[in-house]
Amino acid sequence: MIQISPHAEAALTCTLDERSLYLRRLVLGSVRSAGRGHVGPALSLIEMVRVLYDDVLRIDPKNPRDPNRDRAILSKGHGCLALYALLADRGFFPLSELEGFCGPDSILGGHPEYGMVPGVEASTGALGHGLSIGVGLALAARMRERDYRTFVLLGDGEINEGSVWEAAMGAAKHGLDNLIALIDYNKLQSYGPTDYVLPLEPLADKWRSFGFAVQEVNGHDVDALRRVLKQVPAVAGKPTAIICHTVKGKGLPAAESNADWHHKNKLTDSELDAIRVAVGDF
Amino acid sequence: MRNTAMNMVHKLATRDERVLYIGSDPGAGTLRAMSKEFPKRHLIEGISEAHIIGMSAGLAMEGFVPYVNTIATFLTRRCYEQVAVDLCLHNLPVRLIANGGGLVYAPLGPTHQAIEDIAIMRALPNMTVICPCDADEAARMMEQTLDWKGPVYIRLGKGGDAIVSKAEHGFEIGKAILMRPPGDVLMVTTGIMLQRALAAADLLAAQGIRSGILHMHTVKPLDTEALLQAIRGIRLVATLEEHVPSGGLGSAVAETLIDKLGSNLPAMLRLSLPDRFMHNYGSQDSLLKKHGLSANAIATSIEHALAASRTSSPQLHST
Numbered sequence: 001m002i003q004i005s006p007h008a009e010a011a012l013t014c015t016l017d018e019r020s021l022y023l024r025r026l027v028l029g030s031v032r033s034a035g036r037g038h039v040g041p042a043l044s045l046i047e048m049v050r051v052l053y054d055d056v057l058r059i060d061p062k063n064p065r066d067p068n069r070d071r072a073i074l075s076k077g078h079g080c081l082a083l084y085a086l087l088a089d090r091g092f093f094p095l096s097e098l099e100g101f102c103g104p105d106s107i108l109g110g111h112p113e114y115g116m117v118p119g120v121e122a123s124t125g126a127l128g129h130g131l132s133i134g135v136g137l138a139l140a141a142r143m144r145e146r147d148y149r150t151f152v153l154l155g156d157g158e159i160n161e162g163s164v165w166e167a168a169m170g171a172a173k174h175g176l177d178n179l180i181a182l183i184d185y186n187k188l189q190s191y192g193p194t195d196y197v198l199p200l201e202p203l204a205d206k207w208r209s210f211g212f213a214v215q216e217v218n219g220h221d222v223d224a225l226r227r228v229l230k231q232v233p234a235v236a237g238k239p240t241a242i243i244c245h246t247v248k249g250k251g252l253p254a255a256e257s258n259a260d261w262h263h264k265n266k267l268t269d270s271e272l273d274a275i276r277v278a279v280g281d282f
Numbered sequence: 283m284r285n286t287a288m289n290m291v292h293k294l295a296t297r298d299e300r301v302l303y304i305g306s307d308p309g310a311g312t313l314r315a316m317s318k319e320f321p322k323r324h325l326i327e328g329i330s331e332a333h334i335i336g337m338s339a340g341l342a343m344e345g346f347v348p349y350v351n352t353i354a355t356f357l358t359r360r361c362y363e364q365v366a367v368d369l370c371l372h373n374l375p376v377r378l379i380a381n382g383g384g385l386v387y388a389p390l391g392p393t394h395q396a397i398e399d400i401a402i403m404r405a406l407p408n409m410t411v412i413c414p415c416d417a418d419e420a421a422r423m424m425e426q427t428l429d430w431k432g433p434v435y436i437r438l439g440k441g442g443d444a445i446v447s448k449a450e451h452g453f454e455i456g457k458a459i460l461m462r463p464p465g466d467v468l469m470v471t472t473g474i475m476l477q478r479a480l481a482a483a484d485l486l487a488a489q490g491i492r493s494g495i496l497h498m499h500t501v502k503p504l505d506t507e508a509l510l511q512a513i514r515g516i517r518l519v520a521t522l523e524e525h526v527p528s529g530g531l532g533s534a535v536a537e538t539l540i541d542k543l544g545s546n547l548p549a550m551l552r553l554s555l556p557d558r559f560m561h562n563y564g565s566q567d568s569l570l571k572k573h574g575l576s577a578n579a580i581a582t583s584i585e586h587a588l589a590a591s592r593t594s595s596p597q598l599h600s601t
Contacts (some may be wrong), residue, residue: 010466114372115372122339122368122372123367123371123372124365126363126367128332129336129363129364129367129368130336131336131337132332132333132334132335132337132339132340132364132368133336133337133339133340133343133368134340135333135336135337135340136336136337136338136339136340136341136342136344137340137341137343137344138340139337139340139341140340140341140343140344140345140346141345143322143323144344144345155381162332163330163332163333163336165366166328166330166332167330167333167336167337169328169330170327170328170330170333170337171334173327178283220380233473254510
């Protein structure tokens with residue numbers, strides 16, 4: 001019998017503050033404009049991205065290629081609306097770009113592209129690539145004697161991919177304690193529950209057995225995320241895996257833990273009304 | 283050729299600190315001297331090709347020039363999405379050194395025979411595809427890879443292939459080498475088919491048929507200018523490759539001729555492996571012979587094709 005993590009239970013009930021609601025309005029505004037977008041995967045990710053970009057990453061939006069910046073890769077590229085909201089809000093590009101999401105002349109596609117979007121370190125969308133690239137970035141930091149850190153955000157469905165576990169072995173082999181994997185563990189992938197599609201449990205034990213120092217946290221609790229993320233590496237000489245227990249579609253009752261909201265096309269008037277009730281006018 | 287290419291990685295590493303060797307699980311002692319001299323730049327990362335390509339992309343993003351090395355099939359089939367997305371989409375300077383291009387691993391069967399690697403690699407935007415013909419050319423080629431922009435796929439032969447390349451021809455990525463001036467026929471070769479073309483040309487000469495040879499060591503980007511120059515006045519273009527008929531050198535030459543010449547095309551003969559997996563073992567040489575790629579068989583095929591073209595195709599006077 002698999003025990004439900006207290007962090008997962010806390011994720012279901014925890015409330016969102018005004019900044020988290022604001023970021024959701026940005027995400028859902030993009031979906032409304034484009035008439036499409038991965039809603040659930042972005043809403044589960046927002047606090048993880050928010051804490052990274054607000055409180056943890058050493059970055060300068062005016063100098064996005066600063067060699068000393070911390071690197072962050074959104075390996076679950078389909079969660080890009082959350083990343084775009086943060087990058088725009090932090091000034092990497094104008095907020096007005098969000099309205100053009102997926103448009104013919106937009107820099108913001110349905111998956112993030114390096115060279116198109118300031119602040120995006122790698123083109124992702126095909127799953128299972130980001131952690132290996134992160135291993136390369138982290139190993140380069142070690143070889144160049146630089147102190148930047150590399151953060152890789154992974155989806156729980158994404159870690160079905162064998163390449164993720166190849167990368168995990170590689171990270172552990174090199175003792176890359178400058179590499180931090182954050183897993184958005186919302187327990188729901190495109191088709192349905194991760195337990196049904198390809199069971200991941202015992203997930204923390206898996207990462208531990210692959211040589212990572214593991215932390216678990218309520219992925220919507222910004223204070224808890226800050227505490228965990230400010231104490232990396234969790235163990236010197238080991239890469240860190242932070243399992244962030246989240247709720248797919250968090251903050252939008254109709255979308256929460258609902259696989260039908262993995263990707264949405266045109267939002268109906270009643271859905272737009274429900275969004276306004278949940279996150280405020282947008 | 284393989285040892286030469288490997289030793290060149292060490293040599294390049296000696297003079298450029300960006301150079302890394304990344305092997306999956308190569309033979310014991312591969313680049314031992316480099317591993318002693320530059321232990322941090324000699325990386326053995328396990329039988330995890332998908333990961334290795336992604337990791338190499340990350341290292342290249344930070345300014346390194348990784349030379350990734352394993353058997354050709356594993357470097358192309360296993361990790362194709364990583365090669366496409368991590369390397370080609372990002373246009374990163376990672377060099378893929380593919381051991382055992384074509385039928386080098388004939389005795390090991392179809393899992394180890396890289397018969398479609400040129401096709402799938404050249405289909406990728408930003409990828410450069412090079413097939414050197416011998417060890418000397420491999421050495422000259424490796425020099426050129428250091429500062430080449432974007433990813434490179436290097437298809438290596440067996441080793442011990444007869445040295446036929448010449449230092450005076452030099453080597454420039456994307457620039458074909460005219461080994462023999464065109465006559466009635468132009469053979470276009472890549473990799474170790476050059477040796478067979480040279481032998482076939484001698485056989486044809488004994489029959490009074492003058493045949494030129496254009497060595498297309500770089501299949502992508504194809505040297506269009508050299509090809510168009512070399513086909514002037516010929517009756518037949520014959521492409522020779524250790525590869526399936528789809529998507530390799532023959533396809534690249536045919537595409538180029540169609541695009542550039544429209545309807546004014548020379549007769550063309552594409553000599554290749556058949557469109558099927560090999561279910562015979564033996565040796566590279568025996569399999570090539572079995573599929574019509576011995577010098578004798580090449581010469582005979584060309585003779586027949588030339589005879590057929592005399593009745594059906596006009597000689598090309600201009601391009």
